[in-house]
Amino acid sequence: MFVLLFAHxxxxxxxxxxxKSRPRVSAVLGICVFVATIIATLQWGRTxxxxxxxxxxxxxxxxxxxxxxxxxxxxxxxxxxxxxxALVLAYxxxxxxxxxxxxxxxxxxxxxxxxxSGLVMSADLFTMFVFWELTSVLSFLLIGLxxxxxxxxxxxxxxxxxxxxxxxxxxxxxxxxxxxxxxxSFQELANMAPTGTVITVAxxxxxxxxxxxxxxxxxxxxxxxxxxxxxxxxxYLHSATMVxxxxxxxxxxxxxxxxxxxxxxxxxxxxxxxxVLGGVRAMYATDAKLLLAHSTVSQLGFxxxxxxxxxxxxxxxxxxxxAAHAVFKAALFLSVGAVDHAVGSRDIRxxxxxxxxxxxxxxxxxxxxxxxAGIIPxxxxxxxxxxxxxxxxxxxxxxxxxxxxxxxxxxxxxLSTAYSVxxxxxxxxxxxxxxxxxxxxxxxxxLVAPVxxxxxxxxxxxxxxxxxxHLFDAxxxxxxxEATGKLALWPGVNTALIVSVIVVAVGAAIGYVFPLAATAxxxxxxxxxxxxxxxxxxxxxxxxxxxxxxxxxxxxxVVVTMGVVIATLMYSLATDxxxxxxxxVIADSPLQFGVVVLCIVLTGVVTFTAHRFVAALLLGGxxxxxAVIFALFGAPDLALTQILVETIVLVVFLLVLxxxxxxxxxxxxxxxxxxxIVFSVSVGLVVALFALLVGNSRQAPSVGEEYITRSSPQGxxxxxxxxxxxxxxxxxxMGEITVLAVAALGVANLVNMARRQRKPKVVEASQ
Amino acid sequence: MSAALIxxxxxxxxxxxxxxxxxxxxxxxxxxxxxxxxxxxLILSIGARAGEAPIIGRDGxxxxxxPQALVLTAxxxxxxxxxxxxxxxxxxxxxxxxxxVEDDDEDKRVASAKPLLGGTxxxxxxx
Numbered sequence: 068m069f070v071l072l073f074a075h076x077x078x079x080x081x082x083x084x085x086x087k088s089r090p091r092v093s094a095v096l097g098i099c100v101f102v103a104t105i106i107a108t109l110q111w112g113r114t115x116x117x118x119x120x121x122x123x124x125x126x127x128x129x130x131x132x133x134x135x136x137x138x139x140x141x142x143x144x145x146x147x148x149x150x151x152x153a154l155v156l157a158y159x160x161x162x163x164x165x166x167x168x169x170x171x172x173x174x175x176x177x178x179x180x181x182x183x184s185g186l187v188m189s190a191d192l193f194t195m196f197v198f199w200e201l202t203s204v205l206s207f208l209l210i211g212l213x214x215x216x217x218x219x220x221x222x223x224x225x226x227x228x229x230x231x232x233x234x235x236x237x238x239x240x241x242x243x244x245x246x247x248x249x250x251x252s253f254q255e256l257a258n259m260a261p262t263g264t265v266i267t268v269a270x271x272x273x274x275x276x277x278x279x280x281x282x283x284x285x286x287x288x289x290x291x292x293x294x295x296x297x298x299x300x301x302x303y304l305h306s307a308t309m310v311x312x313x314x315x316x317x318x319x320x321x322x323x324x325x326x327x328x329x330x331x332x333x334x335x336x337x338x339x340x341x342x343v344l345g346g347v348r349a350m351y352a353t354d355a356k357l358l359l360a361h362s363t364v365s366q367l368g369f370x371x372x373x374x375x376x377x378x379x380x381x382x383x384x385x386x387x388x389x390a391a392h393a394v395f396k397a398a399l400f401l402s403v404g405a406v407d408h409a410v411g412s413r414d415i416r417x418x419x420x421x422x423x424x425x426x427x428x429x430x431x432x433x434x435x436x437x438x439x440a441g442i443i444p445x446x447x448x449x450x451x452x453x454x455x456x457x458x459x460x461x462x463x464x465x466x467x468x469x470x471x472x473x474x475x476x477x478x479x480x481x482l483s484t485a486y487s488v489x490x491x492x493x494x495x496x497x498x499x500x501x502x503x504x505x506x507x508x509x510x511x512x513x514l515v516a517p518v519x520x521x522x523x524x525x526x527x528x529x530x531x532x533x534x535x536x537h538l539f540d541a542x543x544x545x546x547x548x549e550a551t552g553k554l555a556l557w558p559g560v561n562t563a564l565i566v567s568v569i570v571v572a573v574g575a576a577i578g579y580v581f582p583l584a585a586t587a588x589x590x591x592x593x594x595x596x597x598x599x600x601x602x603x604x605x606x607x608x609x610x611x612x613x614x615x616x617x618x619x620x621x622x623x624x625v626v627v628t629m630g631v632v633i634a635t636l637m638y639s640l641a642t643d644x645x646x647x648x649x650x651x652v653i654a655d656s657p658l659q660f661g662v663v664v665l666c667i668v669l670t671g672v673v674t675f676t677a678h679r680f681v682a683a684l685l686l687g688g689x690x691x692x693x694a695v696i697f698a699l700f701g702a703p704d705l706a707l708t709q710i711l712v713e714t715i716v717l718v719v720f721l722l723v724l725x726x727x728x729x730x731x732x733x734x735x736x737x738x739x740x741x742x743x744i745v746f747s748v749s750v751g752l753v754v755a756l757f758a759l760l761v762g763n764s765r766q767a768p769s770v771g772e773e774y775i776t777r778s779s780p781q782g783x784x785x786x787x788x789x790x791x792x793x794x795x796x797x798x799x800x801m802g803e804i805t806v807l808a809v810a811a812l813g814v815a816n817l818v819n820m821a822r823r824q825r826k827p828k829v830v831e832a833s834q
Numbered sequence: 835m836s837a838a839l840i841x842x843x844x845x846x847x848x849x850x851x852x853x854x855x856x857x858x859x860x861x862x863x864x865x866x867x868x869x870x871x872x873x874x875x876l877i878l879s880i881g882a883r884a885g886e887a888p889i890i891g892r893d894g895x896x897x898x899x900x901p902q903a904l905v906l907t908a909x910x911x912x913x914x915x916x917x918x919x920x921x922x923x924x925x926x927x928x929x930x931x932x933x934x935v936e937d938d939d940e941d942k943r944v945a946s947a948k949p950l951l952g953g954t955x956x957x958x959x960x961x
Contacts, residue, residue, distance in 0.1 A: 613941075617941050618937070618941060618942075619937040619938035619939070619940070619941030619942050620937045620938075621862075621935050621937075622855050622857075625851070625854045625855055626855070629851055650835055650883070651835060651837060652835070652836055652837065653836070653837050653838060654836050654837070654838040654839075655836045655838075655839075655884040656884075659836065659838060659839075659884075660838050663838040663839065663841070663842045664838075666842055667841070667842060667845050670845055670846060670849045670868060671845075671849070673849065673853075673864055673868065674849040674852055674853060674868075679860055682860070682861070682864055683860075683864070686864055686867050686868070689867075689868065689871060690867070690871060693871050693874070693875060696839070696842075696875065697878070699884070700878060700879075700882075700884045700897065701882075701884055701885045701886055701887045701888070701896070701897035702878065702887065702897065702902045702905075703887050704902060704906060705874075705878070705902055705905055705906055705909065708906055708909050708910065709909055712909055712910070712912075712913040715913070716867070716913060716916050716917070716920075719917060719920055720863075720920060723920050723923060723924045723927075724860070726924060726927055726928075727860065727923075727927055727933060731856075731858050731860070731861060735855075735856070735857065743852055743855045744852060746851065746855075747848045747849070747851040747852035747855070748848050750847055750848060750851045751843075751844040751845060751846075751847040751848025751849075751851070752844060752848075754843060754844060754847040754872075754876070755840050755841065755843055755844030755847070758839075758840050758843050758844075758876055758879065758880050759840050761880045762835045762840070762879060762880035763835065769881075769882075769898045769900060770900060771882075771888075771898035771899045771900040774899055774900065775888060775890075775896060775899065778890060779890050785889055785890035785891055786888075786889050786890075787888040787889065787890065787896075787899040788888060788899045788902045788903055788906065791899055791900070791903040792903050792906060792907070796903060799907060800907070803907045803910055803911060806911050806914055807910065807911070807913075807914045809914075810914035810915065810917060810918045811914075811917075813918050813921065814917050814918055814920075814921040817918075817921040817922060817924070817925045818921055818924070818925075820925060821924055821925045821928040
């Protein structure tokens with residue numbers, strides 16, 4: 068089983084590299100992997116009652132490991148992922164031309180299926196987070212598959228940013244759990260049943276992550292945009308699998324945190340708004356695919372309520388409805404794709420007479436739409452009945468929030484029926500004032516076969532609802548031991564049925580009379596507008612920060628750097644105790660005093676002279692004066708080195724200056740110059756003050772005394788400075804030599820480049 | 835410790851900072867040179883007291899050898915930097931005939947450009 072997970076990635080890598088020119092081959096390989104996964108999963112589900120686990124140590128020191136666990140719920144999800152994956156991939160063989168884009172699609176698609184399988188098998192939050200982020204990235208790549216389209220890129224980026232932000236929330240929640248409890252495993256969390264403020268915050272962060280992934284209000288807006296992806300991608304990622312990741316997470320967490328009031332209210336309010344908002348938007352959509360996208364948002368809201376409310380019966384309903392939704396929504400998307408492929412349009416205002424010309428697709432899509440509308444005898448009917456029955460009794464268990472949930476679900480269900488009717492009427496109906504659409508060619512076998520399978524699955528699962536219901540017993544009890552329930556084709560006349568009949572009747576009536584070309588009023592505030600202004604704000608803000616911190620002026624950088632230096636110096640000088648100035652003298656010797664005065668004069672000339680030559684020469688003078696100071700100080704090695712270095716620098720300086728004009732051209736004048744002088748003098752004053760205080764602050768004897776005693780016996784030399792450099796601190800000297808070598812390489816390159824470039828110039832001049 | 839050296843350190847730092855703030859690369863190199871000397875004198879004078887050179891066998895109180903070892907390394911590295919800057923100045927001269935350090939074009943472009951991310955708008959139908 069876990070080997071098969073890797074097989075996904077191997078085939079995906081192959082599809083993107085060696086099989087790049089043969090997307091059909093990689094698609095067939097991918098289908099083989101899916102089928103093998105299905106067989107292995109079924110085999111495992113039949114033969115063992117236990118749970119299979121595997122754990123990969125990743126960063127042991129940090130306690131990070133990838134922990135996969137195949138329980139019944141994971142089995143169900145893996146089956147959904149693999150069955151739909153195989154069908155959609157087969158469909159894509161007929162849908163796409165075998166070109167380079169298709170090769171990318173196939174590779175990303177198979178990798179996505181592997182990542183998604185890993186996500187549903189994750190045994191702890193950390194592992195889930197890793198797969199969670201990978202699904203975001205692959206979703207980004209798949210939405211932006213047609214990267215030449217600006218619309219596709221913008222939609223892909225939006226999906227990535229929204230789900231990525233949610234991923235960060237999830238990560239923060241995971242980190243809080245790890246720090247607070249030392250574990251993120253679902254099982255251990257359930258055993259601990261932790262409480263407390265930090266735990267509540269962590270749970271809410273995790274919930275926010277789930278909301279972004281499953282397009283719950285207020286993060287619902289990215290999902291319709293994701294329909295820029297080709298239809299097979301929409302059918303698979305953005306209705307059947309990836310958007311269910313949030314539902315999976317909520318289903319895993321709600322048995323642990325469902326009792327928190329804040330969790331329950333967030334889930335119900337966000338899910339309820341999502342369900343109603345998505346339903347309303349679906350009623351105004353004129354693109355059939357977009358209609359389905361909004362209906363998916365609406366259904367995700369429904370699933371969110373069921374999975375997150377934390378009532379065991381609702382968990383059961385969530386599991387069965389999740390399966391039902393995956394089956395009917397994939398079928399609907401694929402049939403829209405088939406119509407689009409045959410007619411070249413998805414606009415429900417102009418499509419006309421398609422049902423007559425493509426009767427098989429029309430019948431199949433109508434069956435699936437009926438399942439979405441919750442009409443007997445389809446799967447969707449049984450699952451919706453179950454959900455209604457649970458929520459009608461929710462009041463006893465959870466109080467007012469149960470009634471709120473029920474109200475949202477009833478309104479949402481009316482809209483579900485309405486948009487299902489609108490979908491069938493719009494895509495397959497015949498309109499009086501429209502010319503019949505031209506069907507270019509009958510849909511090929513591979514475009515119809517998956518729809519046949521999926522739609523008949525909706526019908527069969529509905530007809531045999533009781534048996535189907537039993538299949539999900541183990542799945543739901545894995546999540547929560549009390550989550551038992553059963554489905555029925557005919558539940559008998561009860562409150563849920565009466566509500567359901569009214570819902571369907573009202574919904575069908577609305578769907579029938581609501582004009583297909585209705586346009587919605589533009590709302591003043593939409594999730595999309597908020598997102599765009601936030602994005603613009605971040606971009607403008609970071610540009611402004613860059614403008615002030617990286618303005619491109621070397622002077623500014625020098626001022627900032629030196630400013631920071633003197634500010635920190637001044638801070639520590641102001642807070643430290645003053646030392647005793649016992650050892651102060653005016654100068655160590657009269658000669659030192661004389662040389663210092665000379666040096667100051669030379670420095671002044673170097674600073675203010677307008678002649679390059681004078682400046683360079685006198686810089687050498689300053690250097691030699693300092694060499695004398697070193698010699699007087701008792702540092703003959705420094706004096707020698709200083710004299711050598713200053714001599715070479717002076718020679719090189721003069722060689723370079725030969726090329727340059729003799730005077731400095733532009734100097735800064737006026738108040739700017741005054742400001743420079745004031746700033747420079749303050750730097751000098753602060754550093755001098757620093758030298759005065761630090762120089763008198765020595766309390767412990769220097770390590771130098773030890774070097775002096777060790778120099779001769781251990782280093783074999785009498786010159787202590789030399790012994791330190793080549794022996795005690797030899798590695799430092801190595802570093803110094805390396806710096807010199809790098810500088811020499813840089814100089815050699817610059818000089819060579821300059822030479823090469825100058826030659827042609829000279830030739831030009833002579834011509 | 836010597837007050838004269840402290841005054842010298844102050845003057846060298848002030849002069850080095852002022853030269854670093856100029857536009858001409860030659861003056862910036864002068865500033866680097868002055869600043870390097872300033873730091874060397876600073877380390878030596880606050881780290882040790884003047885005295886006899888630390889060579890075994892000499893009489894008198896030795897001055898501390900550790901600051902000397904540090905400064906010796908610093909002198910050599912300062913030389914490397916100055917040489918590199920001089921080569922840079924020469925290269926700059928051969929390219930555009932002056933040695934002014936202009937504001938960075940790339941940074942100016944970033945500061946003035948329109949929003950970097952085009953195409954964030956999504957057609958109304960998809961909102």
